[in-house]
Every structure is written in C-alpha cells, then in structure tokens.
Amino acid sequence: MSAFDDLYAGNAKFAKKFGNSGLTGRAARGLAVVTCMDSRIDPLGLLGLKAGDAKILRNAGARVTDDVLRTLVLAVYLLGVERVFVMPHTDCGMTKVTDSDVHALTQERGVDTRSLEFRTVPDQNEALRHDLVRIRTSPFLPEGMPVAGAIYDVRTGRLSSSPH
Ligand SMILES: [Zn+2]
Numbered sequence: 001m002s003a004f005d006d007l008y009a010g011n012a013k014f015a016k017k018f019g020n021s022g023l024t025g026r027a028a029r030g031l032a033v034v035t036c037m038d039s040r041i042d043p044l045g046l047l048g049l050k051a052g053d054a055k056i057l058r059n060a061g062a063r064v065t066d067d068v069l070r071t072l073v074l075a076v077y078l079l080g081v082e083r084v085f086v087m088p089h090t091d092c093g094m095t096k097v098t099d100s101d102v103h104a105l106t107q108e109r110g111v112d113t114r115s116l117e118f119r120t121v122p123d124q125n126e127a128l129r130h131d132l133v134r135i136r137t138s139p140f141l142p143e144g145m146p147v148a149g150a151i152y153d154v155r156t157g158r159l160s161s162s163p164h
Contacts, residue, residue, distance in 0.1 A: 023052035026080035031055070032072060034131075035087040036062040036094070040154045043087070055081055061094035062087060063119045064131035073140045086131055086149035087159070094121045124151060 031054040035043050043049070043056050055075045057068050064086065075081035097105075099118045106113040121127045128149045135147045150159040 020051050027053065027055050027075065028080075029053040030080055030082035032057060032075045032081045032084045033087055034058075034062050034064060034068055034084065035152070036060065036089055036092055038089055038092060038154070041087075041089060041152060046152065046157060047085075055079060061092060061119060061121050061127070062089070062131075063094075063121075063127070064134040065119065069134065069138055069140065072135065072138075076141060076145070083146040084135055084148075086128060086135070086147070087152050088121070088124055088128055088149075089152040089154050091154050092121065092124070094119070095124055098122070 029049065031049075033043050033047065033054055034057045035041055037058050037060055043058075044051065044053070047054075055071075057071055059065065059068065072081070072084060097120055099120050102118050102120065103113050128151065132147055132149050135141060136145075152159055
C-alpha cells in the first residue's frame with residue numbers, strides 16, 4: 001500500500017475512457033488563468049472550458065509572482081496564450097493570515113520560514129489590482145494584451161460582477 005494508490009486507481013479508470021490524445025500543448029482558447037490552489041476551485045469547469053483550452057497557473061492566493069510572470073512569458077510566446085484572466089476567490093486562506101502569522105505558526109513547529117515571502121492578502125481587491133498591473137506593465141509581455149480579473153465566489157459558483 002502506498003500513499004498514492006488511490007491516484008493510480010483513479011488514473012486507470014480515467015485512461016480507459018481517455019480521448020484527448022490529439023491535443024497539442026497550445027492553449028486552444030488562447031487563454032491563461034491565474035488562480036489559487038484552493039481545492040474548491042475547478043478552473044476549467046467554472047469557466048466552461050475543457051482540457052486543451054487554457055493554461056492554468058495556480059498558487060496560494062492567485063498571486064502574480066515572478067514565477068507566474070516567467071510562466072506567462074513562455075505561455076504567450078511559445079504556447080498560444082493571447083489573454084490572461086486572474087481569478088482569486090472568496091474565503092481564501094491567504095486573506096485570513098499575515099506573513100507574520102505564518103512565520104509564528106511554523107516557528108511553533110520548529111521551522112524558520114522568515115526567508116519566505118508568502119504574499120498574504122490583507123485586501124483582496126487591492127491585491128488583485130496590483131497583480132493585474134504587474135502583468136499589464138511587464139516589459140516582457142505584449143503591450144495591450146487583454147488582461148482581466150474577477151473574484152470567484154466559492155459559495156455561489158459565480159464570478160464577481162465588476163471585473164477589474
Ligand atoms: Zn485561496
């Protein structure tokens with residue numbers, strides 16, 4: 001018994017019905033979505049997408065980090081991405097703690113995380129605005145590329161109506 005047997009069992013079932021072998025690595029809908037690692041988010045399903053349609057970039061809080069920018073550059077120039085949608089969500093754990101809180105919690109377990117920047121989110125709208133600006137003003141991404149953001153409501157399944 002391994003800790004991952006359930007995954008292999010799930011994959012065996014999946015592979016039996018697999019029908020996507022004709023897809024390429026290019027984003028068929030020209031889209032990249034930056035969203036949170038939250039387990040309640042099904043990015044393809046909630047946006048009406050399917051495998052092959054979009055690049056999905058996920059991290060804690062849907063933050064536009066240097067690594068997200070690096071990945072977007074590759075997605076745009078190599079993999080057919082022409083628009084970017086940033087999608088944080090309600091009830092996000094990153095809005096409930098500060099970086100100091102996280103450092104204190106890990107310290108209790110004997111781990112010093114002070115060299116990590118967690119990019120916790122005191123104000124979700126402000127963080128989203130900031131992250132959109134990071135993409136829009138990146139010197140490495142095409143000027144005028146469509147970039148938008150909205151907050152996904154994990155209770156209703158809807159995107160916030162006023163897009164950023
Ligand atoms: Zn989250």
